[in-house]
Amino acid sequence: xxxxxxxxxxxxxxxxxxxxxxxxxxxxxxxxxxxxxxxxxxxxxxxxxxxxxxxxxxxxxxxxxxxxxxxxxxxxxxxxxxxxxxxxxxxxxxxxxxxxxxxxxxxxxxxxxxxxxxxxxxxxxxxxxxxxxxxxxxxxxxxxxxxxxxxxxxxxxxxxxxxxxxxxxxxxxxxxxxxxxxxxxxxxxxxxxxxxxxxxxxxxxxxxxxxxxxxxxxxxxxxxxxxxxxxxxxxxxxxxxxxxxxxxxxxxxxxxxxxxxxxxxxxxxxxxxxxxxxxxxxxxxxxxxxxxxxxxxxxxxxxxxxxxxxxxxxxxxxxxxxxxxxxxxxxxxxxxxxxxxxxxxxxxxxxxxxxxxxxxxxxxxxxxxxxxxxxxxxxxxxxxxxxxxxxxxxxxxxxxxxxxxxxxxxxxxxxxxxxxxxxxxxxxxxxxxxxxxxxxxxxxxxxxxxxxxxxxxxxxxxxxxxxxxxxxxxxxxxxxxxxxxxxxxxxxxxxxxxxxxxxxxxxxxxxxxxxxxxxxxxxxxxxxxxxxxxxxxxxxxxxxxxxxxxxxxxxxxxxxxxxxxxxxxxxxxxxxxxxxxxxxxxxxxxxxxxxxxxxxxxxxxxxxxxxxxxxxxxxxxxxxxxxxxxxxxxxxxxxxxxxxxxxxxxxxxxxxxxxxxxxxxxxxxxxxxxxxxxxxxxxxxxxxxxxxxxxxxxxxxxxxxxxxxxxxxxxxxxxxxxxxxxxxx
Numbered sequence: 001x002x003x004x005x006x007x008x009x010x011x012x013x014x015x016x017x018x019x020x021x022x023x024x025x026x027x028x029x030x031x032x033x034x035x036x037x038x039x040x041x042x043x044x045x046x047x048x049x050x051x052x053x054x055x056x057x058x059x060x061x062x063x064x065x066x067x068x069x070x071x072x073x074x075x076x077x078x079x080x081x082x083x084x085x086x087x088x089x090x091x092x093x094x095x096x097x098x099x100x101x102x103x104x105x106x107x108x109x110x111x112x113x114x115x116x117x118x119x120x121x122x123x124x125x126x127x128x129x130x131x132x133x134x135x136x137x138x139x140x141x142x143x144x145x146x147x148x149x150x151x152x153x154x155x156x157x158x159x160x161x162x163x164x165x166x167x168x169x170x171x172x173x174x175x176x177x178x179x180x181x182x183x184x185x186x187x188x189x190x191x192x193x194x195x196x197x198x199x200x201x202x203x204x205x206x207x208x209x210x211x212x213x214x215x216x217x218x219x220x221x222x223x224x225x226x227x228x229x230x231x232x233x234x235x236x237x238x239x240x241x242x243x244x245x246x247x248x249x250x251x252x253x254x255x256x257x258x259x260x261x262x263x264x265x266x267x268x269x270x271x272x273x274x275x276x277x278x279x280x281x282x283x284x285x286x287x288x289x290x291x292x293x294x295x296x297x298x299x300x301x302x303x304x305x306x307x308x309x310x311x312x313x314x315x316x317x318x319x320x321x322x323x324x325x326x327x328x329x330x331x332x333x334x335x336x337x338x339x340x341x342x343x344x345x346x347x348x349x350x351x352x353x354x355x356x357x358x359x360x361x362x363x364x365x366x367x368x369x370x371x372x373x374x375x376x377x378x379x380x381x382x383x384x385x386x387x388x389x390x391x392x393x394x395x396x397x398x399x400x401x402x403x404x405x406x407x408x409x410x411x412x413x414x415x416x417x418x419x420x421x422x423x424x425x426x427x428x429x430x431x432x433x434x435x436x437x438x439x440x441x442x443x444x445x446x447x448x449x450x451x452x453x454x455x456x457x458x459x460x461x462x463x464x465x466x467x468x469x470x471x472x473x474x475x476x477x478x479x480x481x482x483x484x485x486x487x488x489x490x491x492x493x494x495x496x497x498x499x500x501x502x503x504x505x506x507x508x509x510x511x512x513x514x515x516x517x518x519x520x521x522x523x524x525x526x527x528x529x530x531x532x533x534x535x536x537x538x539x540x541x542x543x544x545x546x547x548x549x550x551x552x553x554x555x556x557x558x559x560x561x562x563x564x565x566x567x568x569x570x571x572x573x574x575x576x577x578x579x580x581x582x583x584x585x586x587x588x589x590x591x592x593x594x595x596x597x598x599x600x601x602x603x604x605x606x607x608x609x610x611x612x613x614x615x616x617x618x619x620x621x622x623x624x625x626x627x628x629x630x631x632x633x634x635x636x637x638x639x640x641x642x643x644x645x646x647x648x649x650x651x652x653x654x655x656x657x658x659x660x661x662x663x664x665x666x667x668x669x670x671x672x673x674x675x676x677x678x679x680x681x682x683x684x685x686x687x688x689x690x691x692x693x694x695x696x697x698x699x700x701x702x703x704x705x706x707x708x709x710x711x712x713x714x715x716x717x718x719x720x721x722x723x724x725x726x727x728x729x
Contacts, residue, residue, distance in 0.1 A: 005054075005058060006027070006051070006054060006055045006058040006059075007058050009023065009024075009027055009055070009058075010027075010030075010055060010058050010059040010062065012027065012031075013027070013030060013031050013034060013059055013062055013200070014062065014200070015031075015197045016197065016198075016199045016200075017197065017198050017199045018196065018197070019196070019197045020194050020195070020196060020197070021194060021195055021196075021197045022192070022193070022194040023159070023192070023193075023194075024051075024189075024190060024191070024192050025157075025159065025162060025184065025188050025189045025190055025191050025192075026049075026051045026052050026055055026189055026190070027055060028159045028162055028163050028193075028195060029052060029125065029162060029163075029166060029184070030052065030055050030056060030059065031163065031197065032162070032163040032166035032167060033094055033166060034062070034066065034068075034200040034201070035163075035167065035197070035198045035199070035200060035201060036092060036121075036166060036167050036170050036201065037092055037201035037202070037203045037204060038068060038092045038093065038094050038170075038203065039067075039068060039069065039085075039091040039092050039093060039120070039203035039205065039206055039207055039210075040068065040069035040070070040071075040082065040085060040091065040093045040094075040207050041056060041063075041068065041069070041070050041071075041093070041094050041095070041096075042070070042071040042072075042073045042078070042079040042082040042093075042095045042096075043056075043072075043073055043076075043079045043095050043096035043097050043125075044072075044073050044074075044075055044076045044078070044079055044096075044097045044098075044102060044493075045072075045097075045098075045520060045523040045524060045526050046097055046098025046101070046102055046127060046129070046523055047098060047127060047129055047135055047186075047523065048098075048127045048128075048129060048184075048185075048186040048189045048190070049096050049097065049098055049125065049126070049127025049184065049189060050098075050127075050523045050524045050526075051189070051524070052096050052125065052127075052189075053072060053096065053526065054524060054526070056070055057070075057072070060537070062200070066200060066201075066202045066203070067202060067203065067206040067208070068203065069206075069207045072526065072527075072538070073095070074492065074493065075105055075106075075493045075494060076097040076098075076102035076103070076105040076106040077105050077106045077108065077109055079095040079096070079097060079106065080095060080106035080109035080110050080113065080124070081109040082095060083095060083109070083113050083118070083122045083124075083179060084109075084113070085120075085207060085210065086118045086119060086120035086121065086122045087113070087116055087117070087118055087119065087220055088119055088215040088216065088217060088220060089119060089120055089205065089210040089215060090119055090120045090174075090204070090205055091120040091203065091205055091207060091210055092120050092121040092122075092123075092170050092203060093120065093121070093122055093123070094122075094123040094124075094125060095123075095124055095125070096124070096125040096126070096127070097126070097127070098126075098127045098129055098136075099126035099127060099128055099129065099141045099183070100129075100136075100137075100139045100140065100141050100144070101129075101136050101137075101462070101463065102126070102127075103126065103141055103144050105463070105494070107144065110124070110144070110148060110150065110179070111147075111148050112222045113179050114148040114149060114150050114178065114179055115148075115222045115227055115230045115231075116220040116221060116222050116226075116230060117177040117178060117220065117230065117233065117238065118173060118174075118177055118178065118179055119174075119177065120173075120174065121169070121170030121171065121172075121173040121174045121180075122173050122179040122180065123166070123169045123170055123173060123179075123180055123182055124150070124179060124180065124181050124182065125166075125182045125184065126141055126181055126182065126183045126184065127184055127186075127189060128140075128141060128183045128184060128185045128186075128271070129186070130185070130325070130326060130359065131186070131358075131359030132359050132361075133186055138326070138357075138358070139326075140325075140326045140330075141181060141183055142302065142303065142326075142330050142331075143330070144181075145181055145302075145303045146303060146330065149178070149234045149238070149239070150178060150179050150180065150181055150303075151172060151173075151176070151178060151180045151181065151242055151301065151303060151304060152180075152181045152183060152301070152302050152303040153165050153168070153169055153172075153180060153181065153182045153183065153251075153270075153300060153301055153302075154183045154269050154270040154271045154299065154300060154301070154302045155182075155184075155188070155270050155271070155300050156253075156270045156271070156273040156274070156298060156300060157185070157187050157188045157191055157271060157273065157274045158193065158273075158274075159191070159192075159193030159194060159195045160193070160195040160196075161270070161300070162184070162188060163195050165182055165251075165300065166182065168249060168251055169182050171245070171249070172242060172245050172246070172249075172251075175241055175242070175244075175245040176238045176239075176241040176242035176245065177233075177237075177238055177241075178234075178238050178242060183271065183302075184271075185271045187274070188271060239304060242304060243304060243306055246301050246304075246306055247306060247308070247309065251300050251301050252297065252298060252299055252300055252301055252306065252309055253297075253298040253300065254295070254296070254297050254298070254313060255290065255292055255295065255296040255298070256295055257292050257293055257294045257295035257296065258292075258293040258294075260293060260377070260379065260380065261285070261293050261294045261295070261373075261377045261380050262295065262316070262317075263316065263317050263318045263376075264294060264295070264317055264318060264319050264320065264321075264372075264373075264376045264377055264380075265294065265295040265296070265297060265313060265314065265317045265319075265320040265321075266294055266295070266296045266297070266320065266321055266323060266369075267296075267297045267299065267310075267313070267320055267321070267322045267323065267331075267335065268296060268297070268298055268299065268322075268323040269299055269302055269323065269324060269325060269331070270298050270299055270300040270301075270302070271325075272323055272325055272360055272365070273296075273298050275360060275361070275362055275365055276296070276323055276365055276369075277290050277292065278362050279362055279365040279366040279369050280292050280293075280294065280369065282362070282366050282383060282385040282387070283366065283369060283370060283373065283380075283381045283382070283383055283385070284381065284382030284383035285369075285373065285380050285381065285382070293380065294373070294377075294380065295313070295317075297309070297310075297313045299331070302331060305331065305334045305335070305338065307338050307342075310335060310338050310339070311338065311339070311342055311344065314339060314344055314346040315344075317346050318346065318347060318376060319346060319347035319348070319349060319372070319375075319376050320346060320347075320348055320349070321348075321349040321350060321353065321354075321368070321369070321372045322335055322348065322349070322350035323350075323354065323360065323365060323368075324350060324351075325359065325360040326357060326358075327351075327356060327357035329350055329351050332348070332350040332351065335348055336348055349372055353368045353371045353372050354367075354368035355368070362387070363387045363398075366385065366387060366388065367387075367388060370388055411448075411451035411452065412448055412451065413448050413451060413638055413640070414445060414448050414449075414638070414639075415445075415594055415595055415640070416594070416639055416640045416641045416662050416663065416664055417594035417598075417639075417641075417663075417664035417665075417666035417668070418445070418593075418594050419517055419562045419563065419589075419591030419592065419593070419594060419666070420445060420446050420449070420515050420517065420562070420589075421637060421638065421639060421668055422562050422563050422564075422565045422568055422668045422671065422672070423446075423513070423515065423562050423568055423589045424446075424449045424454040424456055425454075425565050425568075425636050425637060425668065425672050425675070426565050426566075426567075426568030426569040426571075426572055426675070427454075427456065427483075427568075427569075427572055428454060428456070428636060429565070429569045429636070429675055430569050430572035430573050430576065433573065434480075434573065434576050434577075435480065436480070437480050437481060437482060437483045437511075437576075438458055438470065438473050438480070438482045438483065439456050439457045439458055439482075439483045439484075439485065440457075440458065440459055440460075440461075440466050440467070440469035440470035440473075440482060440483065440484040440485070441456075441457035441458070441459065441460040441466060441469075441485055442460055442462075442463065442464065442465065442466030442469075442484075442485055442486035442487060442490050442495070443460060443462065443463040443464075443487075443490060443522075444463075444486070444487035444489060444490055444515070444521070444522045445487065445515075445517075445521055445522045446485055446486075446487055446515045447460060449485075452638065453634070453635045453636060453637070453638040454638065457485070462494075463489075463490050463493055463494060464486055464490035464491065464492075464493045464494030464495035464496075464498065464499060465486075465490075465494065465495070465498060465499065466484040466485050466486035466490065466495065466499060466512075467484040467486060467495060467498075467499030467500060467502070467503055467508075467510065467512045467584075468484075468495075468498050468499050468502055469484065470482040470483070470484040470508075470510050471502060471503070471506065471508060471510075473510075474503070474508040474509050474510035474584075475509065476507065476509045476580060476581045477509075477580065477581070478509070478580075481509060481510055481511050481575070481576060481580075481585075482509075482510045482511070483510065483511045483513060484499070484510055484511070484512050484513065485513045485514075485515065486499060486512075486513075486514055486515070487514070487515045487516075487517070487520075487521070487522070488514060488515065488516040488517065488518070488519075488520075488528055488530050488544060489519075489520035489521070489522070489523070489528055491514050491516075491530075491544055492528050492529045492530070495514075496547060496548070496551070499512070500512065500548050500551055500553060500584070500586070501551050501552075503583075503584040504551055504552040504553055504583065504584060505552075507581075507583050507584075508583070508584050509580055509581060509582070509583070509584070510584055510585070511572075511575045511576070511584075511585045511587065512584055512585065512586050512587070513587045513589060514544050514548075514586065514587070514588045514589070515589050516530060516544055516588050516589065516590040516591075517590075517591065517592060517593040518530070518531050518532055518533075518590075518592045518593055518596070519531060519593050519596055521593040521595070521596065525593065525595065525596045525599075527540055528540075529542045529547075530542055530543060530544050532592075543558070543588075544558075544588050544590075545557075545558045545586065545588050548586050548588075553583075553584060553586045554582075554583060555575075555578065555582060555583065555584070555585045555586065556585075556586040556587075556588070557571055557575075557585075557586070557587050557588070558588040558590055559571060559587070559588070559589050559590060560590045560591070561590075561591060562589045562590065562591040563591060563666055563667055563668055563671060564671065565668065565671040565672050565674075565675040566671070566674070566675040568589070569675055571587060572587070575587060594664060594666065598664060605617075609689055609690065612690055613690060614688065614689070614690045614691065614692060615688070615689040615690060616686050616687070616688050616689075617665065617686070617687040617688075617689075618665030618667075618684060618685075618686060618687075619659070619661075619663050619665055619684070619685050619686075619687055620659050620663055620665060620667060620669055620670055620682055620683070620684050620685075621658075621659050621682070621683055621684075621685060622656065622657045622658050622659055622681045622682060622683075623681050623682075623683060624647070624648050624649075624656055624658075625649075626679065626680060626681040627656040627657050627679070627681040628679055628681075629647060629652065629654035629655060629656045629657075630654075631644060631657060632673075632679075633657055633669055633672060633673050633679070633681075633682075634657060636672050637668060637669055637672050639668060639669060640660075640662065641659055641660045641661075641662040641663040641664075642657060642658075642659055642660075642669050643657070643658060643660060644656065644657055644658065645657075645658040657681065665684075667684070669682055670682035670683075670684065
């Protein structure tokens with residue numbers, strides 16, 4: 001069950017030539033693939049490109065009609081290896097995944113593909129996860145493109161430009177026999193706009209036809225001496241062919257600007273064009289339609305750099321500035337080499353005026369451009385936006401409004417009702433008896449446990465590498481067993497072999513925890529091998545414990561209800577106290593992702609309410625009279641629906657715990673309190689919609705009885721109040 005369904009939107013993919021299609025960026029990419037005659041598509045979900053896999057999944061009927069092969073790949077490496085179909089056959093293939101981590105996983109297959117080259121167009125659509133909104137380390141894909149000599153497209157954030165880039169990517173790949181990267185940043189994936197559609201094209205050769213007519217050319221296989229010949233081909237044949245196609249097709253764009261600033265210029269990565277234009281607009285040097293007064297060279301292809309185009313653009317200019325996001329400054333160094341070798345006297349600026357690294361926001365780019373234009377075209381800056389003011393200026397939008405020490409940090413955490421929260425609560429309670437352990441974390445929702453209130457996890461080395469990250473610290477004989485944690489997505493992606501298999505082979509004395517929430521939850525709720533979904537197109541319902549035992553794990557336990565905190569705690573204690581030297585211990589903690597469950601349950605509940613049927617919703621609460629106000633329940637849970645409120649007792653000043661209406665009734669707060677022997681404050685209540693006649697009658701009787709019983713308490717309180725006031729006086 002994916003996070004978002006595109007069943008309604010995919011109908012637009014059937015629009016034909018001449019029709020205007022208004023869609024989100026991901027839908028535009030999908031339509032461009034269909035228009036380009038793609039024969040097969042694969043990939044692995046990951047921000048910000050996950051939705052492309054979801055759209056393709058919802059468009060299976062259209063793909064089947066066109067005879068297009070589609071796979072949800074087991075990993076990025078699996079997806080990249082699919083492109084082997086384009087090595088000998090004129091098949092257009094596309095794959096997609098998150099970068100740079102996905103590119104790292106796929107690097108072996110991509111390097112071999114780039115070495116041998118391709119016959120059919122091979123397009124790798126990268127979701128460039130860079131900047132403040134990123135969930136990973138801050139690296140760029142550019143380095144891999146240069147290393148393996150794969151061409152890198154970085155189109156302007158414009159729907160038409162993105163569609164054109166997909167089509168041009170296939171053509172560039174075929175013209176130069178080289179696989180091509182198409183880089184889409186977060187904003188490009190989710191922007192909206194329109195473009196003129198073309199007819200969908202059935203691939204000239206389908207994968208079925210190619211399989212029935214196998215081809216083989218030994219010089220395309222990466223094995224010496226052919227691999228040495230491939231290097232020569234890259235430089236002597238493929239590179240010149242790529243440059244020739246880029247120039248003839250006009251993939252890079254030049255916006256000439258006005259006469260008042262004709263002797264300076266800006267070179268910009270295509271993906272940063274919108275930010276650049278906004279900065280120029282704020283400085284009074286452009287408008288919202290992109291009519292810049294400063295000449296701009298837009299690199300929709302950032303690798304290879306076309307020397308002739310750079311020299312032509314800089315020929316009549318005193319100075320240019322390179323707007324290149326991230327570090328190192330690969331393109332700026334390349335431009336410097338081109339200009340100096342040609343004897344050009346044009347001054348080149350870049351990271352001397354712009355930020356040396358990090359995301360190029362409007363603020364960063366505006367400051368750098370202002371410094372550049374002030375130096376060379378003082379009259380070019382006709383406006384001074386407030387964001388140019390320093391933070392110590394009270395009128396600056398960045399001036400501190402409150403003292404930093406009063407702003408409480410709010411780290412990301414697990415969702416309300418998340419089945420992973422009781423796992424970490426149980427682990428914390430177990431460590432209270434055994435002492436702390438080294439915890440090797442992994443990629444996924446469970447990584448939020450590194451933050452308060454759990455504060456668990458010392459390292460995370462990559463998707464599915466939780467167990468591998470604990471390898472060196474799992475030596476037999478250590479007093480405290482190392483703990484590793486990975487999700488079900490990471491387990492099937494990489495963890496089964498590099499984590500579990502490695503631990504078995506080396507008799508690693510660690511406790512391996514696999515969080516099985518039924519989906520690849522962090523990437524949008526896609527199914528995995530162990531999901532309980534029953535689908536015609538995929539094989540699911542393969543237990544994680546069974547797979548691990550098949551690799552030789554002897555000690556394995558599956559808990560199918562993680563909300564039982566006491567059971568989770570006892571399971572951890574049993575694993576910690578098992579005889580050392582008995583090999584790895586596997587604990588599979590299994591409960592459905594609450595977000596996906598709520599999507600399903602809310603739909604079912606809504607349908608029942610429309611039919612007038614009885615619906616019961618579980619909710620938990622805190623008795624304000626019983627709560628002591630020590631907030632231990634909050635510290636051991638961290639649930640967003642469990643917070644604090646004013647104490648109703650006028651004689652007590654400490655705020656008490658309370659449960660908000662966002663509660664989904666998972667029961668973790670109460671289970672935590674009882675497992676930790678905290679307090680009996682928690683209670684469960686059932687909210688009933690469309691109650692039966694008997695339930696309404698019982699509710700009326702209860703309300704009447706409570707009102708009668710409450711009157712005696714109110715009279716007693718009234719008698720005590722004057723005495724209390726007299727004593728206070």
